[in-house]
Every structure is written in C-alpha cells, then in structure tokens.
Amino acid sequence: MVQKQNFIWKNDRNFALDKYEQQQYYYVVESNDLISKAKHDLTTNQLKIIDFLISKIKPDDKDFEELETSMYELTNVLEIKRSGRTYNQIADTLDDLRKKEVTIYNQDRESIVRTGWVSSAEYFKNGKVILSFDKKLAPYLLDLSKNYSQYLLIDTVKLKSKYAILLYKLMREADRDNGKSITILQGTPEEFKEWLGAPKSYSYNSLKNQVLIKAIEEINLKIDDMNLEILQGRYGRKVVQVEIHNNWTVQRATKENTEYVESISTMIG
The missing domain is CATH 1.10.10.10 (Winged helix-like DNA-binding domain superfamily/Winged helix DNA-binding domain)
Structure with missing residues (x-):
C-alpha cells in the first residue's frame, strides 16, 4: 500500500x-x-x-x-x-x-x-x-x-449528496420508456433505506425529512429533466409504501417549450 x-x-x-x-x-x-x-x-x-x-x-x-x-x-x-x-x-x-x-x-x-x-x-x-x-x-x-x-456524467458530478446521487440513479433505472411517461419508483420504507444506504435505525419521518425530501429538492434544482415528488401509502397510521414520481415527460417538456417559444414570438411581434 x-x-x-x-x-x-x-x-x-x-x-x-x-x-x-x-x-x-x-x-x-x-x-x-x-x-x-x-x-x-x-x-x-x-x-x-x-x-x-x-x-x-x-x-x-x-x-x-x-x-x-x-x-x-x-x-x-x-x-x-x-x-x-x-x-x-x-x-x-x-x-x-x-x-x-x-x-x-x-x-x-x-x-x-x-x-x-x-x-x-x-x-x-x-x-x-x-x-x-x-x-x-x-x-x-x-x-x-x-x-x-445510462446517464450523463455531468448529472451525478453536480449533485452534492450521496442520497441524491443514489436516488437519481434509481429514477434513471425506473425510467423504462425514456421519459415518454411519468416514471414511478416504488418500495417500502425499508427498501428505500436499503437502496439509499440510510441508517437502519431511522424512523420513516427521519427517512423522509433527512434523506428523501432533501435528495428530491437537490435533484429538482439541478437536473433538467427531473421534477420529483413523493407520495405515501398508509395502512392505518403507518406508512407502508413510498412512491417517487418524476413528473417530467418528453411530451410535457415539448409542449411547454412550444408554448414558451410562441409567447416570446408574440411579444416580439
């Protein structure tokens, strides 16, 4: 050594x-x-x-x-x-x-x-x-x-948190049609702790507030084609299922870009 x-x-x-x-x-x-x-x-x-x-x-x-x-x-x-x-x-x-x-x-x-x-x-x-x-x-x-x-190197380079990097990769893996529809990553709180390497001792609230929400906020700020939100499924008062949705889609992005170009053209005209 x-x-x-x-x-x-x-x-x-x-x-x-x-x-x-x-x-x-x-x-x-x-x-x-x-x-x-x-x-x-x-x-x-x-x-x-x-x-x-x-x-x-x-x-x-x-x-x-x-x-x-x-x-x-x-x-x-x-x-x-x-x-x-x-x-x-x-x-x-x-x-x-x-x-x-x-x-x-x-x-x-x-x-x-x-x-x-x-x-x-x-x-x-x-x-x-x-x-x-x-x-x-x-x-x-x-x-x-x-x-x-596959994903661009620059995406993970710009992320500062290991949780954000790992969640970003999981969302890429869950995207089976290259952004043509909303990507959904789902699992139990225990599975998310394992996937992201979060402490096993974390309660769901700790996982959500210290890991998931912070990772989602960073990804949404820095990755152009991701607009993530978290959803929860409960059994009684206990959260038993977590879903992360990427609401960005090619169709939505194309529509928004077209509307933006048209509005700029109208203002210039």
Missing part, C-alpha cells in the same frame, strides 16, 4: 487525452443490477469517481483496460480546489475505495457476488493515476445490451 508521505506531486498537468469539459458529457452505462441490487457504502466522492471511471469505458470494450487519469481531472470531478494537500486526500479516498466491497445479487445465476470496485491503483509523482476495475464487475459494466441504464 502506498504511504501518505510518498505522495509528492510535482506538477498540475491534465494527462487525459480528452478534455474534462468534454468528458462531462460522456455517458455512464451500467447494469441495473449494479444500481438497484448492489449493496455498498461508498461516499459521495467515491460515487462520483466510480461514475467518472465508468464513463471512460468504451462501448466496444470486451475486457477492462487500465484507466488513466490525473489528480487534475479528479479535482474537477469532485469540484474541489487543487493543491498538494487535496491530492493526498484524493489518494486516501482512492485507497479507501480500493478496500471497499460491493455485494451484487445476480438474478440470472441465482448467486451473490462479493467483490471490490478497484483492483489496483498506481500513483505517479507527476500527478498521473492508473486505476483498474475488478474483473468481477465485467458483467455489470462491459458489453451491455439489455437491463442497463
């Missing part, structure tokens, strides 16, 4: 072949099982780093290639100021990520996969970093033709 004192960054170059501003508009493509059936405890920054690395996978890749990036790029991904101290913190975050486990239920094989996210990380004094995904993740990230979701 690389020791803290060995991280001596000599410069601030961007070693990536693609400019980060362009890569923000690359797609993150992953199996739905990795979104809704995986258990992990990644931090907000680690979720963003994983999405960033996934966005570097090419559609025709059959095996994992080493992924080259830099501390310069990673500070942009995490939207933090670049400095030697920051670089050390990112290296610590990557080392912690390398040790963390993800558990995935594989419905087709009727099995449970337990593996790490990153199998290796190599750091260079000039700021370059080379990372490799664990090969056990290949069925969930490579050569996907069905049961997958």
Whole structure:
C-alpha cells in the first residue's frame, strides 16, 4: 500500500487525452443490477469517481483496460480546489475505495457476488493515476445490451449528496420508456433505506425529512429533466409504501417549450 508521505506531486498537468469539459458529457452505462441490487457504502466522492471511471469505458470494450487519469481531472470531478494537500486526500479516498466491497445479487445465476470496485491503483509523482476495475464487475459494466441504464456524467458530478446521487440513479433505472411517461419508483420504507444506504435505525419521518425530501429538492434544482415528488401509502397510521414520481415527460417538456417559444414570438411581434 502506498504511504501518505510518498505522495509528492510535482506538477498540475491534465494527462487525459480528452478534455474534462468534454468528458462531462460522456455517458455512464451500467447494469441495473449494479444500481438497484448492489449493496455498498461508498461516499459521495467515491460515487462520483466510480461514475467518472465508468464513463471512460468504451462501448466496444470486451475486457477492462487500465484507466488513466490525473489528480487534475479528479479535482474537477469532485469540484474541489487543487493543491498538494487535496491530492493526498484524493489518494486516501482512492485507497479507501480500493478496500471497499460491493455485494451484487445476480438474478440470472441465482448467486451473490462479493467483490471490490478497484483492483489496483498506481500513483505517479507527476500527478498521473492508473486505476483498474475488478474483473468481477465485467458483467455489470462491459458489453451491455439489455437491463442497463445510462446517464450523463455531468448529472451525478453536480449533485452534492450521496442520497441524491443514489436516488437519481434509481429514477434513471425506473425510467423504462425514456421519459415518454411519468416514471414511478416504488418500495417500502425499508427498501428505500436499503437502496439509499440510510441508517437502519431511522424512523420513516427521519427517512423522509433527512434523506428523501432533501435528495428530491437537490435533484429538482439541478437536473433538467427531473421534477420529483413523493407520495405515501398508509395502512392505518403507518406508512407502508413510498412512491417517487418524476413528473417530467418528453411530451410535457415539448409542449411547454412550444408554448414558451410562441409567447416570446408574440411579444416580439
């Protein structure tokens, strides 16, 4: 394991072949099982780093290639100021990520996969970093033709809360017709706690107020094609079902845009 004192960054170059501003508009493509059936405890920054690395996978890749990036790029991904101290913190975050486990239920094989996210990380004094995904993740990230979701990297990069990032991904996974109708994500309060990694000790009110509402507010503020609201189903006084609706649809957005253009044209005319 690389020791803290060995991280001596000599410069601030961007070693990536693609400019980060362009890569923000690359797609993150992953199996739905990795979104809704995986258990992990990644931090907000680690979720963003994983999405960033996934966005570097090419559609025709059959095996994992080493992924080259830099501390310069990673500070942009995490939207933090670049400095030697920051670089050390990112290296610590990557080392912690390398040790963390993800558990995935594989419905087709009727099995449970337990593996790490990153199998290796190599750091260079000039700021370059080379990372490799664990090969056990290949069925969930490579050569996907069905049961997958995709979204722009920039969407999860701009979200600040890990709950918002995870809820955003679940809403993308629940959208089966690309926004042609209202997307509905439904589950019990216990399922939402599991999906979002909320404390098991949370009451429903704590889950709603500390996790769901805050995540919904952030998503609605920052994601253009999401307009989320929460609905509840009760048995007696107890909430037994939760639904998150994305009321944004392609048809509604097209209509609103047309009405806006027509109103502007009328004002100009």
